Structures are given as C-alpha cells and as structure tokens.
Amino acid sequence: MATSRRSATNENISTFGAGGFGRDYTDVNTWAAATEIDLVSAAQSEVLELYDDAASFNQKIVVEAATTNASYFRIVRPAGVKGEASWQGHDGTPNNGVFFSISGVGGDAWRIDESFSSFQDLLIKAVLNDANPRSVYDVRGADVEIVGCIAFDSSNIGTSTLIAGFEQSEDNFCINCLALNCELDGFQIDGATDAYAYNCTAVNNGSDGFFNKGNGTCKNCLADGNSPDFSGSPAGNNNASGDGTATGTGSRINQTFTFVATGSDNYHLASGDAGAKDFGADLSADGVFAFDDDIDWETRTGSWDIGFDEFLAAIAFPVLSDRDVHSNIFGNRIVR
Amino acid sequence: MFEPRSYPVAEIAIGLDNRAQEFTQEGDIVAIRAPGIGIGLAEAKLWLWILIDGFELYKYDELINPVIEPFDATGAYDPPASYTKFDRRRYCVPLARLNQVLTIDLNRARDTADEYQPFYSLDQDNHLWLTARTPLAAEGLIFDKVLGDYI
Numbered sequence: 001m002a003t004s005r006r007s008a009t010n011e012n013i014s015t016f017g018a019g020g021f022g023r024d025y026t027d028v029n030t031w032a033a034a035t036e037i038d039l040v041s042a043a044q045s046e047v048l049e050l051y052d053d054a055a056s057f058n059q060k061i062v063v064e065a066a067t068t069n070a071s072y073f074r075i076v077r078p079a080g081v082k083g084e085a086s087w088q089g090h091d092g093t094p095n096n097g098v099f100f101s102i103s104g105v106g107g108d109a110w111r112i113d114e115s116f117s118s119f120q121d122l123l124i125k126a127v128l129n130d131a132n133p134r135s136v137y138d139v140r141g142a143d144v145e146i147v148g149c150i151a152f153d154s155s156n157i158g159t160s161t162l163i164a165g166f167e168q169s170e171d172n173f174c175i176n177c178l179a180l181n182c183e184l185d186g187f188q189i190d191g192a193t194d195a196y197a198y199n200c201t202a203v204n205n206g207s208d209g210f211f212n213k214g215n216g217t218c219k220n221c222l223a224d225g226n227s228p229d230f231s232g233s234p235a236g237n238n239n240a241s242g243d244g245t246a247t248g249t250g251s252r253i254n255q256t257f258t259f260v261a262t263g264s265d266n267y268h269l270a271s272g273d274a275g276a277k278d279f280g281a282d283l284s285a286d287g288v289f290a291f292d293d294d295i296d297w298e299t300r301t302g303s304w305d306i307g308f309d310e311f312l313a314a315i316a317f318p319v320l321s322d323r324d325v326h327s328n329i330f331g332n333r334i335v336r
Numbered sequence: 337m338f339e340p341r342s343y344p345v346a347e348i349a350i351g352l353d354n355r356a357q358e359f360t361q362e363g364d365i366v367a368i369r370a371p372g373i374g375i376g377l378a379e380a381k382l383w384l385w386i387l388i389d390g391f392e393l394y395k396y397d398e399l400i401n402p403v404i405e406p407f408d409a410t411g412a413y414d415p416p417a418s419y420t421k422f423d424r425r426r427y428c429v430p431l432a433r434l435n436q437v438l439t440i441d442l443n444r445a446r447d448t449a450d451e452y453q454p455f456y457s458l459d460q461d462n463h464l465w466l467t468a469r470t471p472l473a474a475e476g477l478i479f480d481k482v483l484g485d486y487i
Binding site for chain 2: 014015016017018019020022023024025026027029030031032033034036037038058059064065104105106107113129140
C-alpha cells in the first residue's frame, strides 16, 4: 500500500475554518505566515487541516519561504478521514466538501513555491481579475505534490487569461487531480528536467487538456472535450483521449468515455465505460512516484483505470433475516 | 462635480515582533479579506487585526504583494542576489502610525499568550468579534517599502 497522500515527519497540525468554530486559523495566509520557518532545523512539519464550516471561503494563498526537505515540509488538506463522518473534503466531484471560491482578486489562486510541500484533496474555483496570466494551482516548487485536488469553472476576467487549472513549472507532481471547465488548459506541464501528471483527468477545458510545455510526463491521464486533449507530445504512457491526440505507449485515442453523471459534474467512471476502465498501467512500483490509490482514497486493484478514479464495483452484502440475526446474536452465546 | 464614494471595508492582519514568524517584520500585512465575524485561536495571539477602507475591492489584493517577485523570465522561482527574506512583504502598517489613532500596549500586543486586539472587542469564549472601531483610511496609513512612502 502506497498512498499518494504523502505524510510528513512530526506533523504539527493546526485547524482552519470559519470564525466561531474554535479553529486555530480563519485565514490561510495567517497560517502560512506563522509557519514560514526553518522546518528542517526545527525537525517539525506544519499541517493545516481544513474544516467545512462555511459554504465557501474566498481566500488564496502562497506557500513559500519555509526551509523544507523530504521529511519536514508543509501540507494543506481537509480534516478527517475519507469515507468516515469526520471527512471535510470533497467526494471526487465539485459538489461537496470544504470549498475555496475565489473571486474579484488578482494573482494565482493557490501557489506553492517552496520544495516538498503539498496540497491534498482541495476544491477550488477561481474567477480572478488580473492583467497577467494566472492559474488556479500554480505549482512552482520542486518535488511538490498536488494530490486529489479539483479545479473547476475557473477563469480570469481581467485583461489576461487563466492559463491553467494546474500549472507545473518545476519538477513536481500532480496525482489523481481533476481540471474541469477551466478557461484555457487543464494541466500545463513543464519543469527544469521533468514534471509529472499521473492519473489525472481534464474535461471540457477551453484549450488543451494536458499541454506539455517542455518537460512533461503524463501517465494514465484522461482527457475529453478539450481543444485538443493532449498537446506538446508529453512523455509517458497509457493515456486516453476523446480526440486523436493521446500519446505514449499503450495510449488510446478517439475514445468514448462513460462517466457517472456529467450533468452534476460527476466524472467518476461508470461501470459500462469502455474508454478508460482497466486500460491504465500499474504505477504501484513506479520509479518516480509509486502509489496505488485514487481521488477517493480507494485502493486501485486489478487492471488500473485511466484518470483520477478507479471504478470499484459496489460490494453486495448478504441480506439477513430476523431469524439469522437472532441466531447470530443469541445462538453463539458463550456458556460457561 | 465631486461624487462621494464608499469603498468596501477590508480586514487585515499585521505582523508583530513576537518571534513567531521568521520572515515577517512588525507591521507587515500578512492577510487581507472581507470583514469576518471572528478570528481563530492562534490568530488572536499572533497578529494584530484592523479594519481599513479606501480601495476598490480588486486593489486590496495588492497589499500582500512582495517587494520583489522572486521569479525569472520563465516563471521559475529564482530570487535575485539582493533578495532577502523580508522582501516578501512590500506593504506594512507602522505601529507608530497606528499609535496616533489609538494607544497600543506593545508589550501586550507582542505577547503570544495574550489575545490582545485593541481595535476590536473580542469574545474570549468563541473568538467572535463583538464590536470594532471605525475602519481606518488606508491612505496615509499603509507604507510602501518600495516607494518609501505612505500610499
């Protein structure tokens, strides 16, 4: 088991939410400023756990300037455990969970400039107002991980554009992410030597689904309804596109994908999908970034699916009669 | 003809010399947002919160701009040789200036165990704002380190 959500060493966890809920922070920037320290010397990592206390938060952030390494870094993630009542994050769609809806401001929406730090399972819509090209997730730090995050319905209403849902301009990773209906690219991938998008999905973005700007690698990535779905010939394998642009060994072009409910932005694979289901490569032993789960924290099993979601058949539980229950409760009584 | 205008009020958090943050100097603006109903437990101790007005909404975001954008022409993170850790925050509110509006007990403000917020009345139980002082005009209050003058 290798979850894509990296944990840090000696995590000091702070909480974020709305005023009046007893959280440590009500503004992500005050946490960012308070934790801009030499984490390596302090032998400490800083984590901000988000609570779904309000319908949305209009807050952006730049995570930079802390001294980090592969053990000690910063993480922003929802509180709780996926699948349990405590979970505060999304359900793999833009419809639930702690939500950052950013409007009327300039700059990139959420940005990481320092190495190793991570955004996990975030849900962001950004309608920016800026004279420069901006992104929803601007991933500039080396070895940064963006995992399970969603960018959707985002644009720049200023005199420039929103160039990407996810912009990778250093050697870093986007894993199990979704870019949906962003103004231009879903993922714009670059890096000093290589940047990676693994098991990501780009749907209905205004321009490229996955744009390799120079040093990008895509594995198990799904793109549909973009213009085009893939461009720049990214390295990698087992990608899939609705048009004829997916590249790499084992990739599939001109596919028709079947999603659960596109009308409600649910782009999980449906059981009858024949475009992406079971056509991915097993990345559990990948030499660069090994993992085996999906956007829903579910373990990928058997033949992997392409895209952020691993389709799992519902588990059928046996229906017990009252007699069965009675027998199990009282029939197995221990008699001394 | 002069037309009076009303600007949206914003809530800002400014740094204090309490050693909690390595890269923030006293007075630096670290957060700006629409006025909220309260603050967090840590925020009550680490930062000084005030209300300001005088800008259009989209201009407020500039108040957390850095002195220098530490990126090269390709967009890669590349601080120039002259870049210091304090160049990240271009705008500040000098506490001496604030003291002209309201006398601030600096010892209390810098005490990380003291939830001292002189510009608000804070409910100590739930950290919701009870009352706030009148918003301060941003012009003449906020100092631009690049231009070396108040905006």
